[in-house]
Amino acid sequence: TLIGASLASLGLTAWIQGRDASGYFTKLAAMVAFACFVLNLYMLGQIFNVTPSDTVLLPWATFAFLLAYRYDLRLLLAAGICCVIAWVSARVGAFGGVYWLSAGEWPEHYFPVGALLLAVPMLISHRRFAGFEAIYRVFGLLCLLVPMLILGHWGRGSHLDIDPWLIEGGYQVAGFVVSALAIWMGARRSLNDMVNTGIVFFVLLLYTKFFDWWWAIMPKWLFFLVLALSAILVLVVLRRLRGRGVPA
Incomplete structure (x- = not known):
């Protein structure tokens, strides 16, 4: 049947x-x-x-x-x-x-397929298929940035045989670098899908670091004020990107 x-x-x-x-x-x-x-x-x-x-x-x-x-x-x-x-x-x-x-319990297993998906729209033209290249890019970035976000706070989920604290710090830095590169490349090539994905993860990584650094020591009103100011800064960046022809 x-x-x-x-x-x-x-x-x-x-x-x-x-x-x-x-x-x-x-x-x-x-x-x-x-x-x-x-x-x-x-x-x-x-x-x-x-x-x-x-x-x-x-x-x-x-x-x-x-x-x-x-x-x-x-x-x-x-x-x-x-x-x-x-x-x-x-x-x-x-x-x-x-x-x-x-x-799925080991986030690093997703890095190879993330790189592969990002390479597909660079190697194969999809002019006849509207939106296909954006889907490949977004899923490729997700396969890179989501594991980095997880490993940045769960170093024991890595295959690396070093101190989990070093693993977490390394992946936090890598997450900021990759998301910033996604924003830069997207802005340069007018690819709003890359820009938006990069901004989302850059903000997530930034906010998690704010929480790690200041939640326990700052007055809560001051902590949320810092979050609000950082949100305004993100909006300013988005406006500048929009002014350069990258829709956000």
């Missing part, structure tokens, strides 16, 4: 595309086809008692990418990228002797 549903929904997507000028119903049908495909493989594994494996993420990602590029679907592109992120991080963990379901 699920195999028939997958094939039927895929055929329905192709049929609707030629009759749907808006593309709305085509996208809905494509998402239904992807959901049926995911459930199909999952249920086959349950029926035949197949040992859970990260390998299933590859056909899911492949099907999502095929639908995304065939029907210009950014949501399915994001789904395919998520599958790739999960698979690469699981493989990186497996190479280090970590069970694939536990790969």
Whole structure:
């Protein structure tokens, strides 16, 4: 039944595309086809008692990418990228002797796929697909900056065999550097997705440092005053970036 549903929904997507000028119903049908495909493989594994494996993420990602590029679907592109992120991080963990379901417990496993995703829009042109390059860049930055934000306050989650305090300090500095580079590169190339992502993480890192430095020693009114002044400074920076032609 699920195999028939997958094939039927895929055929329905192709049929609707030629009759749907808006593309709305085509996208809905494509998402239904992807959901049926995911459930199909999952249920086959349950029926035949197949040992859970990260390998299933590859056909899911492949099907999502095929639908995304065939029907210009950014949501399915994001789904395919998520599958790739999960698979690469699981493989990186497996190479280090970590069970694939536990790969998410080690944030550093996401760095390779983050670099890979950032490289895709640089190497492959997506002029025919509006918004695809931005999705690759945002997910690439997330795979770099989220682990840095976590490791900046949880050094024991790193594979590095050094003092956790040094690990946390190093990743905090790395987070500031990477987010600042994202803002600079985005402003230089007029890529508002990079600018906004970089600003969000720069502010998060800055506010967490404010909390570490001053929450225990400052009067609370003064602490929030400093936060407000820093927020005003961020708004000034955003206005300057907007003046340079980078929408924020």
